[in-house]
Amino acid sequence: MKKKFSSLDRQTTEICDYQRPDRYRDILSIDKCGHLIPRGSGLSYVAASFGGGAISVGMDKFNRILSFDPSTKLIKVEAGITVGNLQKFLFCYGLTIAVQPGHPNITIGGCIACDVHGKNQTKEGLFDSVIDSLTLFHPSHGEIILSRQHNADIFELTCGGYGLTGIILDVTLRLSDQSQKSVRQYLIPVAGLLETRDAIADQGDAYDFVYSWNDLASQPMGRGFLVGGKLDQEEMLTDWSFSDLNKNQPFFHPSIFRRETAPIINAYYNWNMRRKKNGLLTPIFEFTYPAAKLGFYFSLYGSRGFIEHQVLIPEHAYKSWIFELLKILKNSNETITLASVKAFEGKSNLLRYNGTGYSVSLDMPATPAALNLLNEIDSLDCDHGAIANIYKDSRLTDKVVARQYRNLDVFKQRIACWDPMRRFTSSLAKRIGI
Amino acid sequence: MRVVVIGASAGLGLELSNQLAQLGHDLVLVASDARDLRAIAANLSITCAANITTIVADLNMCDPKILADQCINSQAVDAVFLIAGLSNISIDNGVVDNEFLMKIIKVNFTSLMSLANAFLPSIEKSRGDLVGIGSVASIRPRKKNIIYSASKTGLEFYFDSLRHLYAFGSCKIRFYRVGFMKTSMIFGQRTIFPALPPSSVARVLIQDLGKSKYTRYLPGWWLFVAILMRMLPWFIYKRLNI
Numbered sequence: 001m002k003k004k005f006s007s008l009d010r011q012t013t014e015i016c017d018y019q020r021p022d023r024y025r026d027i028l029s030i031d032k033c034g035h036l037i038p039r040g041s042g043l044s045y046v047a048a049s050f051g052g053g054a055i056s057v058g059m060d061k062f063n064r065i066l067s068f069d070p071s072t073k074l075i076k077v078e079a080g081i082t083v084g085n086l087q088k089f090l091f092c093y094g095l096t097i098a099v100q101p102g103h104p105n106i107t108i109g110g111c112i113a114c115d116v117h118g119k120n121q122t123k124e125g126l127f128d129s130v131i132d133s134l135t136l137f138h139p140s141h142g143e144i145i146l147s148r149q150h151n152a153d154i155f156e157l158t159c160g161g162y163g164l165t166g167i168i169l170d171v172t173l174r175l176s177d178q179s180q181k182s183v184r185q186y187l188i189p190v191a192g193l194l195e196t197r198d199a200i201a202d203q204g205d206a207y208d209f210v211y212s213w214n215d216l217a218s219q220p221m222g223r224g225f226l227v228g229g230k231l232d233q234e235e236m237l238t239d240w241s242f243s244d245l246n247k248n249q250p251f252f253h254p255s256i257f258r259r260e261t262a263p264i265i266n267a268y269y270n271w272n273m274r275r276k277k278n279g280l281l282t283p284i285f286e287f288t289y290p291a292a293k294l295g296f297y298f299s300l301y302g303s304r305g306f307i308e309h310q311v312l313i314p315e316h317a318y319k320s321w322i323f324e325l326l327k328i329l330k331n332s333n334e335t336i337t338l339a340s341v342k343a344f345e346g347k348s349n350l351l352r353y354n355g356t357g358y359s360v361s362l363d364m365p366a367t368p369a370a371l372n373l374l375n376e377i378d379s380l381d382c383d384h385g386a387i388a389n390i391y392k393d394s395r396l397t398d399k400v401v402a403r404q405y406r407n408l409d410v411f412k413q414r415i416a417c418w419d420p421m422r423r424f425t426s427s428l429a430k431r432i433g434i
Numbered sequence: 435m436r437v438v439v440i441g442a443s444a445g446l447g448l449e450l451s452n453q454l455a456q457l458g459h460d461l462v463l464v465a466s467d468a469r470d471l472r473a474i475a476a477n478l479s480i481t482c483a484a485n486i487t488t489i490v491a492d493l494n495m496c497d498p499k500i501l502a503d504q505c506i507n508s509q510a511v512d513a514v515f516l517i518a519g520l521s522n523i524s525i526d527n528g529v530v531d532n533e534f535l536m537k538i539i540k541v542n543f544t545s546l547m548s549l550a551n552a553f554l555p556s557i558e559k560s561r562g563d564l565v566g567i568g569s570v571a572s573i574r575p576r577k578k579n580i581i582y583s584a585s586k587t588g589l590e591f592y593f594d595s596l597r598h599l600y601a602f603g604s605c606k607i608r609f610y611r612v613g614f615m616k617t618s619m620i621f622g623q624r625t626i627f628p629a630l631p632p633s634s635v636a637r638v639l640i641q642d643l644g645k646s647k648y649t650r651y652l653p654g655w656w657l658f659v660a661i662l663m664r665m666l667p668w669f670i671y672k673r674l675n676i
Contacts (some may be wrong), residue, residue, distance in 0.1 A: 001622030022444045022618050024469040061444075064477035078473065089481060 005042065005050040008245060008298065010305025011366060011394035012047035012427055020058035027062075027137060027167060031055055036139075037426040038167045040080060040107030043245055045308055046394045048113065048162050051427025057167060059109055065089065066170055073175040074132060079109030079168040084289065088240050091284075096178035098124040102291040104242050109168045114391040115160030115352050117359075119209040119229070119288075122345040126354055128159035132174050138166035139423060157414050160352040162391070164415055164424045164434065180231035181238070183209070183287040184279045190214070192222035193322045196341045197358055199226045204343055206230075209287065215270060216336040216362070217262035221326055224339075225273065229287050238283040243295025255302030255365050259335045265300070266337070305366045306337075309374055310389035312344055314357040317384040324384075328376050334369035336362045350411045351401075353389045361392070371395065390432065398433030408432075435643075438462040438505045440493075440549060441518025443470040445617035446567065449636040450515055455484035457640070462505045464518075466492040493518055493545040494537050502552030511556040513563040513643060516546045516589075521582040521619055528580070535581050542585035547592050554596075554605070561604040563643055566593045568611045570651070573660045576676055590649075597648055608642060609649050610635075613656045626676070627659065 003018040017034075021027045030036065039049035039056040050056045062078035063085065069075075070093050077086060083097065084104020090096055099118040101111060110116075111127045112134065118124060133147035136158060146155035158165045188203065190196045196212045204210045207228035214224035257265060286292065298306070313321045329336065340361045346354040353359075362377070364370045374393075378400050381388055387404045388396055402408050412434055416422070425434075437454050441447040443465035451463055455478040465471050468490045475486040491501050505511070520541040525534060550564055557564050568590045571583040593609040600607050614620055614629035635652050642650075651657045666674075 018622075020618075020621060022448075023467050024473075025467055026618070062473075064473045065480045066473055066476045068480050 003056075005047070005056065007047045007394055008043055008045045009307055009366070009394050010301075010303065011307065012051065014047065014051045014427060016050045017055040018050075018058060019055055020061065022061040024169075027057070027169070028143075030057065030139065030167075035423060035425050036167070037424055038079075038109060038113070038163045040110035040113075041082065041105045043103060043106050044110065044114070045392045046390070047427035047431075048391060049110075049426065052425040052430040054425050059167065060107065062169070063107075070095065073177075074172055075175060076170055076172045077108055078170050079112070079134075080107050082107055083111065084240065084242065084285075084292070087285075087288070090175060091181075091238070094177060094179040095175040097173060098130050098176040099127045100288055102289055103245065104240075104285070104289045104292050105245070108171055108173070109163075112159055112168055112171065113161065113163040115354075116391075117342075117344070117353070119211055119342070121359075122204070122343050123208075125346055126160070126352060130174050130176075131159065132172040134158070134171040135169040136166045137169050138419065140419070140421065141166070143169065153414070154418060156350065157411070157418065160350060161411075161415075162351070162428060162434075163426065164429055165418060166424060178231070178284075180233055181284060182232045182234050182236040183229040183282045183284050184232045185276070185282045185287065186228040186230070186278050187273060187276070188226040188228060189274070190222075190224055190226055192220065193325075193339070193341065193360070194222075194319060196222070196224070196226060197318055200341065200343045200358070203228065210343070212341040213269075213273070214339040214341065215263075215266040216329065216339045217259075217266050221329065222322075222339070224270065229282075231284070232281060234281055236281060236283045238285045240285055242289065242292035245291075245295055245298060253299065253303040255300070255304055257300040257302075257306070257337050258365055259333075262335050262337045301365050306363055307366050307370055307374060307395060308361060308363050308392045309377060310353070310359060310361040310392040311377075311381050311386045312348075312353060312355050312357055312359045312389070313381075313384060313386040314355065317386065318358050321380060321384045321386065324380050325377065328373065328380065332369065332373045332376075334364060334367060334373045336364050338363040348387060348405075348407075350407050350414075351390055351405055353387065353391070355387065357386075359389075390428070396432060398431065401432045408434075435459045435512040436462070436510055438464065438511055438514045438553070440464045440514070440516050440546070443467050443474065445517075445619065446612070446615060446632040446635055447515070447517040448474065449632040450517065450639060451478065453633070453636050453640055455482040455486070458482070458484070460485040460487075462487045462489065462507075462511075464489045464491050464501065464505065466490065493541045494520075496545075498545050498548035499552050502549050506553070506556050510560045511553060511562060512560050513565065514550070514553045514557060515565045515567075515639065516549060517567050518542075518546065519567065519569075519582075519586075519619070521579060523579050523582075523623065526581050527578050530581065538581040539585045539588075542582060543588045543592075546589055550592070550596070557605045558603065563606045563608060564596070565639060566590070566607075566609040568593075568609055570611050570613050570656050570660070572611060573656075574663045574671070576674075578676070594649075606644065606646050608645075608647060610639070610652050611649065611656065611660075612652045627656075 006013040035054035037054040059080040062080035066076040209229035442463035471488040572587040
């Protein structure tokens with residue numbers, strides 16, 4: 001069937017062929033010659049699960065737990081299970097997946113395809129660190145088991161491969177202990193983006209999770225707070241419900257988040273957060289998935305949508321990048337509505353968003369002025385050796401990605417070698433020239 | 435309760451299995467795809483601590499009597515849900531291949547009738563429920579889904595007879611004419627009336643366990659559609675492209 005798909009940021013919309021198998025035989029007998037792309041919950045900021053002439057293969061019906069052994073802390077699940085549902089199950093056993101994205105409705109397959117990070121990247125790394133093995137299906141290769149020991153090269157290509165190596169059928173995950181049922185939340189005020197980095201460096205180790213909220217819409221730019229979370233044993237009633245980010249927006253939906261209103265909205269948010277008691281006990285669900293109940297945040301940008309630019313800046317270049325960014329913002333007609341900083345530690349590999357430094361997320365309404373501003377920021381990123389997150393930013397071009405990701409050609413070669421017919425493709429893949 | 439679900443691997447059968455397992459019933463799940471059954475059984479055993487037995491059987495190939503004996507396995511059976519069904523609306527609209535015709539009739543009608551016949555002694559003994567699933571396609575004959583509608587109507591006729599037979603008997607016979615459901619059977623098709631999620635149909639089926647209701651439209655408003663369709667005079671009906 002034909003279905004209209006839209007990326008979460010609403011920058012890419014396409015009518016695509018869609019299949020939603022509910023039996024294994026339907027997947028294994030899937031279109032033998034057309035282009036395909038697996039689709040989980042369809043919550044990617046960018047068009048990673050549709051477009052490019054491919055049939056989107058919805059995997060959300062494959063959402064079962066296949067085996068579970070609390071003693072070995074291994075769980076085998078189908079790729080369509082959501083992190084929220086899995087976490088809800090593991091909660092009773094005092095176990096968790098160490099790396100989790102910000103919304104509970106994201107599927108495990110989606111986490112692997114983007115090799116997502118969580119709120120404790122420096123401690124836990126990317127999602128691939130919790131994968132023991134997985135089963136991949138490709139019409140030309142059949143089903144193959146991938147792990148660090150078996151077919152390690154395809155395993156590496158699949159984690160953070162944006163669904164371009166095939167359809168993930170099932171995954172065995174390594175679980176971590178987490179007997180705590182709640183999080184104590186601490187807010188540490190910061191005066192700017194440089195102070196945020198210093199606060200993360202000085203105090204980050206004291207918390208189990210750390211991220212920041214910074215206000216770039218009002219003066220002085222960058223002030224905000226660091227959110228530190230400490231796991232706590234206290235039992236709390238957990239509400240596992242969440243807002244559906246895929247809900248259709250009305251045809252015309254005005255943007256509330258704009259240059260004029262952003263300082264007011266941010267000031268209110270800042271006041272609302274700061275009036276909360278330090279050490280406030282929060283259900284672990286709410287802290288793990290901050291976007292779970294914030295569906296309205298995305299609708300504040302209206303039907304025109306928004307752009308999220310997330311960039312990982314090497315430690316040594318951070319100060320200079322911030323200095324230049326503030327200079328660009330002073331001369332810009334557009335405003336950044338939300339900024340957030342996280343520490344990162346790791347090594348960039350293929351197209352993975354990883355490295356050592358600081359990850360800065362910038363959200364803004366999708367306006368022509370914002371696009372101009374982001375073009376300037378792209379140059380700034382390239383000059384500072386930073387990499388932009390491919391699965392967050394809908395407007396990254398192949399040239400920018402090639403400049404930032406030195407292994408783009410290696411990725412392309414390895415994909416071409418594995419899948420010479422290029423059976424798996426998407427709008428995202430076409431845009432960045434894969 | 436020990437419940438048998440025939441056609442448990444997808445759609446309504448799958449939802450029914452999930453909800454029954456959550457209620458703590460022991461299940462015997464029958465479907466043609468071994469891999470799907472394994473996955474469903476594993477999931478329900480892990481998440482609901484349910485006692486699940488799986489039997490792989492294709493209603494087009496198997497002997498229903500042997501299948502029923504395997505399901506019963508010398509134990510009591512409290513309820514049997516005959517959910518399995520097969521249709522292909524793109525083919526089933528005129529003169530069709532005989533093999534296809536026989537397959538549709540076998541899966542939707544004769545195998546289910548044989549299974550019901552084989553299960554009845556056990557159900558009588560346990561004063562249990564025998565539940566059949568029909569379709570709104572049986573409301574009035576039309577030029578699409580011809581064999582499917584005919585076979586579902588045949589099954590309904592058989593259940594009507596059982597109802598008469600057990601009107602004062604111990605077991606409860608129930609039959610539902612189910613409207614469009616959001617399953618793979620209608621995936622990608624435009625339906626003239628809204629489709630229900632299988633989970634809500636499964637909920638009603640479970641709520642009705644032990645009750646002596648009969649031929650219910652699911653959802654209920656299909657009754658009015660049925661009355662209207664039947665009242666349409668032939669000179670109008672023959673012009674409808676439904």
